[in-house]
Amino acid sequence: GAGVSQSPSNKVTEKGKDVELRCDPISGHTALYWYRQSLGQGLEFLIYFQGNSAPDKSGLPSDRFSAERTGGSVSTLTIQRTQQEDSAVYLCASSLGLPSYLSNQPQHFGDGTRLSIL
Amino acid sequence: DQQVKQNSPSLSVQEGRISILNCDYTNSMFDYFLWYKKYPAEGPTFLISISSIKDKNEDGRFTVFLNKSAKHLSLHIVPSQPGDSAVYFCAASTQGGSEKLVFGKGTKLTVNP
Numbered sequence: 001g002a003g004v005s006q007s008p009s010n011k012v013t014e015k016g017k018d019v020e021l022r023c024d025p026i027s028g029h030t031a032l033y034w035y036r037q038s039l040g041q042g043l044e045f046l047i048y049f050q051g052n053s054a055p056d057k058s059g060l061p062s063d064r065f066s067a068e069r070t071g072g073s074v075s076t077l078t079i080q081r082t083q084q085e086d087s088a089v090y091l092c093a094s095s096l097g098l099p100s101y102l103s104n105q106p107q108h109f110g111d112g113t114r115l116s117i118l
Numbered sequence: 119d120q121q122v123k124q125n126s127p128s129l130s131v132q133e134g135r136i137s138i139l140n141c142d143y144t145n146s147m148f149d150y151f152l153w154y155k156k157y158p159a160e161g162p163t164f165l166i167s168i169s170s171i172k173d174k175n176e177d178g179r180f181t182v183f184l185n186k187s188a189k190h191l192s193l194h195i196v197p198s199q200p201g202d203s204a205v206y207f208c209a210a211s212t213q214g215g216s217e218k219l220v221f222g223k224g225t226k227l228t229v230n231p
Contacts, residue, residue: 035221109154
């Protein structure tokens with residue numbers, strides 16, 4: 001597809017279970033980002049990938065959160081032992097990721113995964 | 119510590135008039151600013167951006183103004199259309215780092231026919 005694709009679109013799970021969220025970035029985009037939006041809040045940065053490496057993990061809220069990216073494309077965000085405060089919309093974005101001195105590149109977002117922890 | 123602030127949670131304008139959405143930031147290291155539009159149950163859609171080396175960028179009905187000394191930017195939509203009704207997010211980043219975006223909490227724009 002032409003845009004960023006995320007799956008599943010909705011996920012309901014019980015507290016304590018592990019969940020895995022998937023992101024397919026726009027083809028050719030080397031930079032990939034995860035954000036989340038909790039109820040009534042703005043978008044909050046979680047982690048950034050350039051290629052397969054994650055130079056900035058500063059937004060991950062706890063060690064229950066992890067993410068990986070393989071082949072410079074698909075990324076998965078995993079939340080272990082989910083808690084009710086993990087309920088949010090998890091958004092993935094991608095950008096061309098060119099060096100910043102060449103040009104500024106906007107991030108393009110998927111429609112998100114709405115995660116509900118019961 | 120909210121680095122990007124959108125102080126108006128909502129704005130209502132008449133179709134055909136100008137919509138002005140405002141955004142303030144506190145981090146002087148920010149040098150790239152973006153506006154996104156978001157419909158319910160969809161991801162944010164990129165609208166327009168501006169680099170700190172400029173003070174204005176225009177794209178069709180959308181113009182973004184940047185006042186670095188006041189750490190303020192605004193988005194002007196002229197003329198406003200009912201289809202513009204959405205939540206608008208201001209975002210900022212620092213180039214040369216991870217380029218992560220720092221978002222405001224959004225302004226809900228309603229354009230009345």
